[in-house]
Amino acid sequence: MTGQPVKRSFAGASLDYLGARYVGAGPEACSYTTQAIEIPMTDGVKLAADYYAPELPDNQKSAGLIMIQCCYGRGSGISFINARIFAARGYQALFVSTRGTYGSEGTFDPGSNEQSDSQDIVAWMRQQPWYPGSFATLGASYLGYSQWALLHDPPADCVAAVIPVGPHDQAWHAWGTGSFRLDRASWSDLMSKCDEEKGSFLSRLANIPGLSFLRSSELEEAVAGLPLEASLQKYFGDKAPWLFEYLKHPNVDDDYWTPRRHHIALQRANIPILLISGWYDTFTTQTMHQFKHLRGRGVNVNLVVGPWTHVQGSGLYSMPEILDFLSEHVAKTEDARSNREVGVPHARQARIFITGSQEWRSMPTWPPDTRPKTLYLQENNGIGPGPPVLDTSPASFVFDPLNPTPSIGGNQMSSGGRVDDSAYAKRSDVLAFTSEPLSEDLEILGIPSVRLIHTSDPPFADLFIRLSEVDTHGVSHNITEIYQVLDPSRDTSKPLNLDLQDCAHRFRVGTRMRLIVAGGSFPMYARSLGTDEDRLRSDKTTPQKHTITIAGGVSQLVLPTTSAV
Template sequence: MISTARAPRLTFADRITNRRWHLRPASPLSVEPVRVPMRDGVTLRADVYHPAAEAHGTILIRTPYGPKTQAAVPRQLAAHGYRAVTVYSRGTFGSGGSFDPMRAEAQDGQDVVAWLRLQPWYTGSFATTGASYIGYTQWALLNEPPEDLKAAVIFVGPHDFAGHTWSTGTFRNDLISWSNLIDIQETASMPKLVIDMLSGNPRARRAMKATPVVEGVRKEYPKLPWLVDRVSDGDLASSQWAPMRFKSAIDKVDVPILLISGWQDIFRRQSHLQYQRLRQRGIDVALSIGPWTHLQGAGNAMMHTEMLQWFDTKYGRLDVPARQAAVHLEVTGGGGWRWFGSWPPAPRTLTLHPDASGRLGAEPAVGERTFVYSPDDPTPSVGGNDFMTGGYKRDNRLAARSDVLTFDSEPLTADTEVMGVPVATIDDRTEHADADLFVRISDVAPNGRSTNVTDGYLRLRAATGATTIELDAVAHRFAAGHRIRLIVAGGAFPLYAINPGTGENPMTATVRVANRHTVSLAGTRLDLPVVGAR
C-alpha cells in the first residue's frame, strides 16, 4: 500500500497546545488517512498520526466526533513519540454505515484491533485513550480485552449508557442535549456549535418540555430515530439496552488504567464505581478528579499531562518520573489539590438533623414541612452535573423557591472536610405515589452566597416513608464561618425529566399532575463522611 502521509512537521497550533498542556518538547509528526474494514463490509475512516522517529507504541482512539475537535490529542501523542490511530464511528465523518450510538462499538472495536495487527507499522501492542463517548468505546472493547492491549486512560467515560440514562428511575435529559450535538455536528460551523451550547440548546429544551416528550423528540430530531427508542424505553432489562452495558468489563480488564473525572461531570458516579471495583480486584488503577463539568474537563491541561505521564511509565516504559500516588484530586472549597494512596480516606460520620425552623443541627427534631411540586413550573436544576449548564453555581434563587425545603447549619467553628459519599434519609410522603426526590448539599458563605456542592436524585414509585439517597461523591472543605445547607425538592429540570405524578413513563405521559410532599423531620437526616479533627 502506498503511504499517503505527508512529510513530518509540527504546526503552530501543535506548539501552542504543547505549551498550554505543559508537555515535554514535541517532535514533528505526519498524518496518513486510511480506511478500516469491518466484518459486515462497512469501512471506517481513520487517521494515523506517525511520529518522526521510531514509535514508543500505538495508541487507539475511537470517536464519533470530527477531526476539528478531536485532532489535538492524537497530534500531541504523535509529537511525543507514539503512533496514534483515530478511527471514526460508523456513520460519522466519512465512515460507512449508519450511526446508531453505542450499539456497534464492541464489535467494531474488535474489528479495528484485528486490522491494527495487520499493519506494517504496528508495534505489537497498543493502548487506548479518550474522553466521554470515546471513553465508552474503550469500555466496549475492554469487555473482551485483547491480549495485546497494555494500558488505558479513560477520561469521564461511562461503561453503561443505559444505567446512566435511567438508573434513578427517571430519564436524564442530557441524552437529548448530546443527541442535539450529534444531529448538527457535521453541518454546523464551530461558532454555531458554541452558541448553541452556551444558549442551553433551545431545540433540545423544546423537546424536553413537550407533552408527551417523545413526540417533541420525534418532531425536533426526525433524523435520529434511535433517540425515540432510547427515550421511550425505561426498562433497563430490555434487549435494546443490552449492547450498551459493559459493567462486566470492569471485572475482566487487567491492564493499568488511569481514570480522570470531574466533581461536576455527568458520568462521575460510574468513574468512581470503576475505580473502586478495579482497586478491589488489585488492578493497577489511578484516579484523578478536578472541579470540572463534563465539557470543561476534556480541554484541561493537567488531564493531558497525566495522560502522557501514564503512557510513558506504564506503556512506553520511558525514563520519566512516576506518578506521585494513586489518587490525585482537588478538594473544592479552597482545599487545594492533594495526593492520596486510595480513595476515599477513612471518614467518621457527622449526622445532621433538620428542624421545623429551617435549621440543621446535631439533635433530632419533630414536626413536618411541606411543599408542592408543579409540573407546569418544574423546580429548576441549577448547576450540578448537567451536560450543558452544569458546574458550581450560585443557587440562592433555587433555595428561595416555595417548592424547595432548605435547612442550614449554624456557622462552622472550624474547617470541616467532607470526603466520600454523603447519604440523606428523607421521610417523604406524597399525595400521589409517583414522585421524584432531589437532594442537594450547598456551601453558604458568611455573605449569604450559596454554592452547590453535590446532589442526589431518585424517582419514588411509592413515596410513603423514609427513603435513602446517596449523593455524588465529594471532596469539599466547608470553611470556618460557612454553613452547610441541605436542599430538598421534587424535581430538577432540565437535568431530569418532568415527573408526571401518574406513574407513567415521564417521556410518554400525556397527563401531569401537581404533587404535595410532606417531609417528616423525625425520620429525616443527613450523614456526612468527615475527615480530620472532631
C-alpha cells in the same frame, strides 16, 4: 483506500505549539506525518481513520501506539487533544471515526457497534507493517465508552488505557435515576447533524451560546412540550432514531441495553488504567464506580478528580498526568515529570481535589477511611447536631410539573459546574435546610447520605437533593447531589435512604451547610407528572405535595468526615 503520508504544516505546528502550552504538555520530541486510511470491518463497512507517525531517526523506535475511536470527527481541534499532541512526543496514533460518522460507512447507532468494531480495528492493526506489537487506548466521554466496549473482551496486546469522563453503561446514564436524562436529547441533536453541517464537532459546539444545555430555542420548546415523546418526535422527525429507542426502553435490564452496558469490562480488564473525572462531570458516579471496582480487584488503576465539568475533565487540565502515565506504562521510560504541580499518578493511587480548601491531595485509595457525622433536619428549615423535639411540625412544599424546579449547575453535560444556587432557597417549591455558621472546619470525603421520613400526595413523585455550602456573604454554592424517582408503592413509614454523589469538600469556619430538597430538576431530567401515566407519553399533570417528618430526628443528613475532624 490509503492516502500518502502528509508532513505537518507550519500552521499545524503552530497550533500544536500553542495548544501544548495551554494544556501544559511540555516540549515536543519530534514532528509527524498524517496518513488517511480506510479500515475494513468484517461486515464490509469501512471506517475512516488517520494514522499519525512520529518522524524519528532511523535508529529510534516510537514510544508506542495509541488507538482512539471518536464519533466527533477528526478535525484540528479534537485531533489535537487526542492524537497530534502524542504524535509530537514520539507516539504513533490511530484516530478512527466511529461507524456512521465523519467519513466512516455504516449507520451511527450509539453504543451498539463499538464492541465488535473495536475488535476489528485491533485485528486490522496487527496486520500493518507499522504495528509495534502492543497498543494503548485513549479518549474522553464517548471515546472512553468505546474503550470500555473494547475491554469487554480485552485484547492481550492492549497494555494500558486512559479514560477521562468515560461511561461504561449507557443505560445507567439514560435511565439510572428512574427518569430520562434529557441531555440525551441535546447530544442526539448534535450527533444527528454531524453529516449535514459544515465544520468540526468542536466548532459547532462552540457556536452554541454559552455552551447551554439545549442547542436552540426550538429544542428547548420541544423538551418542555407535553407529551414529551411526541414533542421530541415533532422536532427530530426521522433524525436521531436512537433517541426514540432510548425512550422506548426505560428498564435498564432490557435486552436493548445489553450491548450498551459493559460492566463485565470492569471484571475482565487487568491493565494499568488512568481514570479522570470532575466533581461536576455528568459521568462522575460511573467513574467512581469504575475506580472502586477495579481497585477492589487489585488492578493497577489511578484516579484523578478535579473541580471540573465534563468538558474540563476531558483532558484539558490533566494532560501532564496523561503523558506521565503513558511514559510509565506504554513508552516505559524513566523520565516521568515528577515535579508537576498536580503530581504524578502512581499505582493504585487517587489524586483528589478538595473543594473548599482548594487543594490537591494524594491518597492510596478512594474513599479514604472516614467516620459518620449525623445532622438532623430542624424546624424553621434548620439543620444541626441535635435531634428536634417530638412535637416539631413537618416541612412541606408543592412541586408543579407545569412550573418545574429548574436545574442550576451541578452534573449537567455542558452548563453545569460549581455555581451560585442561592435561588433555590427563595423558591416556594424547595426546602432549604441551613445550618448555623460552623465554629470549626468540617471536612467530608466520600458519599454523604440522607435518611428521610417522606411522603408525597399523590405518591407519583421524584426527589432532587443537593448539599451546598453557604459562604460568609450568604451566597450558596453546590457540592453534590442526587436525583431519584420514588417508588409509589413504598412503605412511607420507613426511612427513605438516598446516597448522594461522591465529593471531597472542606467547610471552613463561618460557612454554613445547606441541604436542598425539591421535586424536580428540569431540564436535566424528565419531570414527574404526578400521575400513574407514562411521563414520556402523557400530558396530564398533577401538583405533588411533599412532606418530610422532622420530629424526633427521624430525618437526617449523614456526612463522611475525616478522622482528623
